[in-house]
Amino acid sequence: MEFGEVVRRRRMVRSYDPGRPVPPEVLTRALEHATRSPSAGFSQGWDFVVLSSEEERGRFWSAATDPEARERQDRWLRGVMSAPCLVVCLSDKQAYLERYAEPDKGRTDRDEARWPVPYWDVDTGMAALLMLLTAVDEGLGGLFFGVPAERVQQTLAALGAPGDRRVVGVVAMGYPAPDRRSPSLRRGRRPLSEVAHRGRFGTPWPGGVDGA
Ligand SMILES: Cc1cc2nc3c(=O)[nH]c(=O)nc-3n(C[C@H](O)[C@H](O)[C@H](O)COP(=O)(O)O)c2cc1C
Numbered sequence: 001m002e003f004g005e006v007v008r009r010r011r012m013v014r015s016y017d018p019g020r021p022v023p024p025e026v027l028t029r030a031l032e033h034a035t036r037s038p039s040a041g042f043s044q045g046w047d048f049v050v051l052s053s054e055e056e057r058g059r060f061w062s063a064a065t066d067p068e069a070r071e072r073q074d075r076w077l078r079g080v081m082s083a084p085c086l087v088v089c090l091s092d093k094q095a096y097l098e099r100y101a102e103p104d105k106g107r108t109d110r111d112e113a114r115w116p117v118p119y120w121d122v123d124t125g126m127a128a129l130l131m132l133l134t135a136v137d138e139g140l141g142g143l144f145f146g147v148p149a150e151r152v153q154q155t156l157a158a159l160g161a162p163g164d165r166r167v168v169g170v171v172a173m174g175y176p177a178p179d180r181r182s183p184s185l186r187r188g189r190r191p192l193s194e195v196a197h198r199g200r201f202g203t204p205w206p207g208g209v210d211g212a
Helices: 003-009 024-034 053-065 067-072 073-078 093-099 121-138 148-160 184-189
Strands: 045-053 085-091 143-144 166-175
Touching: 003 045, 003 121, 024 085, 024 121, 045 053, 045 121, 053 067, 053 085, 053 093, 067 073, 073 093, 085 148, 093 166, 121 143, 121 166
Parallel strands: none
Antiparallel strands: 045 085, 085 166, 143 166
8 A cells, every 4th residue: 555545544443353363464564564663772672462362362451451341341442352453562661771871872870861751652652653554554453542550560460571661552453343433533633734833833834735
């Protein structure tokens, strides 16, 4: 698919055909693309835990969601739980602090305050986007969603992941099933003239096709 079309077509998909697994070669391609993501200092402080079997996904859902919500099976959860594959995206802060203490970076401390934003999470988020775009390119769909803060430790334990990792989010992937449009989209896309500034903040970017 043409790149612009992949970008335009990407939507967060919240309901999947549970009977159609993600082909292993698609999954491998998505993961390979994720590893092409940029990372500060080429730290690559990310890990992707792929959950494809019902048992693996069940363990994740039990840890990551509230039992009451599962009992209620609200619309969102019912839809997202139909995804045949989940990729839990973890970031590793320590990998960045260590990398930047190497001689070519020259930081003698590992002080987190020196980081303008948590690059470990930024980089892992970029990798997740590459997976979402790959899914679209392959005719599938995906959703990036978060794990509630109070459920993170339990989720890491259920995955057998080290407790110091951060769960940046989860990429659900599969063949889309009919879904309802997200109510958030009613907000409308902010036009380029509003979000892009030419030369200095407040001078609107002149071009752009709204809705493109
Ligand atoms: C960091 C992040 C967290 C998100 N978390 C959720 C989530 O927990 N549940 C959900 O349904 N959608 C989630 N979304 C999807 C957004 O709602 C969606 O991207 C937005 O409404 C725009 O729609 P679109 O991506 O389909 O164009 C998240 C998106 C991002 C980037």
